[in-house]
Amino acid sequence: MTPALDPRPAALRPKGEAWLGWASFLLMIGLWGGAALAVNSRFLPAPWAVIAHIGWLTNEAHLLPDFAVTLGRAALGFVIAMVLGTLIGIALGRSRWVDRLFLNWVVVGMNLPAIVIAILCFIWLGLNDKALILAVVLNKTPLVITNIRQGVLSFDPAFDEFARAYRLSRGQTFRLIHAPQLVPYLLTAARTGLSLVWKIVLVFEVLGSDSGVGFRVSLFFQFFDLKGILAYTLVFVAIVMLLEHLAIGPLERRLLKWRTDQT
Amino acid sequence: MAHGPDLSLSIARLTFGGTVLYKDFHLTIAGGEVVALIGPSGVGKTTLLRILAGVETGFDGQALVDGRPAPLAPVPGLVFQDARLLPWLTCADNLRAVRPDVSDAVVAQALAATGLVDVQDKWPRQLSGGMQRRLGLARALLVNPRLMLLDEPFVSLDRVVVRELQALVTDLIVQSGATAVLVSHDPQDAACLAHRVVIIAGRPVQIAADLALDALPAQRSRTQIIAYEDRIETAMVESAL
Known part of the structure; x- marks a missing residue:
């Protein structure tokens, strides 16, 4: 199981098993290579051919600008959705009145097809970045709200009693009592949110954009350029894995150190 | 007194x-x-x-x-039945939760008064039940109740x-x-x-x-x-x- 797919938080995974994640990745490449040798390379280019093609796309074509545009859109949509979703999730979790009034909206938001939201945004705002990012935010925010609301509802009232007894201010109570209890829910929202945002941004770029990875992949599709599609996919996977291992994983280990630290 | x-x-x-x-x-x-x-x-x-x-x-x-x-x-100075320590804070930070203004020396002194030594940087879960109660007591004493x-x-x-x-x-x-x-x-x-x-x-x-x-x-x-x-x-x- 790759570390990214292991359901346990990174901080809780046994350290000695890290090599298994990389072995799994190599096994996947090996299987792909074997399959490529067995079938027509037009339908399934070999991994080494795709890797060489990445070099060409980087130097001679638009790979870097395409990824820069898509990553920018995904990052912006992600940050806005996380901030909005966290604030709304806290409001829903803290106030029964707000929860009763707006929970149905969240349920509707969770279940509206992403493509419908995208089409509506493009019709209302035109085929531009604003519409695309709004569509991403509208798709992602309900998921964050649900996670954070659940986190707030799970707060241990015993710690609130401690805060009241020791007359902690609202700021102190949030920083010392509530925020640490929200961390696992925020991490889950971030991790599931990232995977969702990638997919949505790409679909929306295919649907209504003239730039970015989704747009380029749709061009490759029109020319039946499987090598191009797989090259972009591979770079995408590499970025996701880098984010997991260089950002989210270390952040999770740091924030949840109190659960596992043996020093 | x-x-x-x-x-x-x-x-x-x-x-x-x-x-x-x-x-x-x-x-x-x-x-x-x-x-x-x-x-x-x-x-x-x-x-x-x-x-x-x-x-x-x-x-x-x-x-x-x-x-x-x-x-x-x-x-x-409230001492709870279950110690009620904040598991995500170190022992020293558990004390500072009720008195953020105190120096390291005062924290060490409060810990020593309850018989706790070298636990400042440990997490509450690393302490025994008795030590956790001592820490809860040290926290209560820190507010000079x-x-x-x-x-x-x-x-x-x-x-x-x-x-x-x-x-x-x-x-x-x-x-x-x-x-x-x-x-x-x-x-x-x-x-x-x-x-x-x-x-x-x-x-x-x-x-x-x-x-x-x-x-x-x-x-x-x-x-x-x-x-x-x-x-x-x-x-x-x-x-x-």
Whole structure:
């Protein structure tokens, strides 16, 4: 199981098993290579051919600008959705009145097809970045709200009693009592949110954009350029894995150190 | 040494889940006195402590600490039954949670006063049950409380640790001169620590017995403690009849 797919938080995974994640990745490449040798390379280019093609796309074509545009859109949509979703999730979790009034909206938001939201945004705002990012935010925010609301509802009232007894201010109570209890829910929202945002941004770029990875992949599709599609996919996977291992994983280990630290 | 505050608690009515828990209940505690509130499990002892801590406000009546309503009184040193440490903070940061302004030296001093050494950077889960209670006690002491509220502080610990902690708490309360209220269902806790034992029972809760224990807690011999324990147990049995 790759570390990214292991359901346990990174901080809780046994350290000695890290090599298994990389072995799994190599096994996947090996299987792909074997399959490529067995079938027509037009339908399934070999991994080494795709890797060489990445070099060409980087130097001679638009790979870097395409990824820069898509990553920018995904990052912006992600940050806005996380901030909005966290604030709304806290409001829903803290106030029964707000929860009763707006929970149905969240349920509707969770279940509206992403493509419908995208089409509506493009019709209302035109085929531009604003519409695309709004569509991403509208798709992602309900998921964050649900996670954070659940986190707030799970707060241990015993710690609130401690805060009241020791007359902690609202700021102190949030920083010392509530925020640490929200961390696992925020991490889950971030991790599931990232995977969702990638997919949505790409679909929306295919649907209504003239730039970015989704747009380029749709061009490759029109020319039946499987090598191009797989090259972009591979770079995408590499970025996701880098984010997991260089950002989210270390952040999770740091924030949840109190659960596992043996020093 | 300055004494802790006088306490005056009057509950006209307090209901819980449709049941009248307290009705026309009055209790006064003199400054510097250590009072043990004893009664069977579930009688409502912790509720009284929560009222004095200013945490429980949903009742008719008033809790006065030196003449001021409990929620506005100075911060009490509250020791919880379950230690209630914040698991995501180190031991030192657990203390700083209630006094962010204190220096490392003061934190170390508070830990040392409760017999904890080299635990500043450890997480609460790395401590034994007894050490966690000590840390909870150190945290309560850090606010320099004039009022100490102890909610079953020795429950679920083995006898040796309980003896050590009872001696420690007695010393610390004597040193601070604080008024203290100890809630327990164990007569031995009261026999060790208290100047006065208030046994509560019934529904609505009433004071069934109010016993003064003559010898000062810090000067009690084992024989005296056992004798007091017997006396409290007898009073408890009689109050249950």
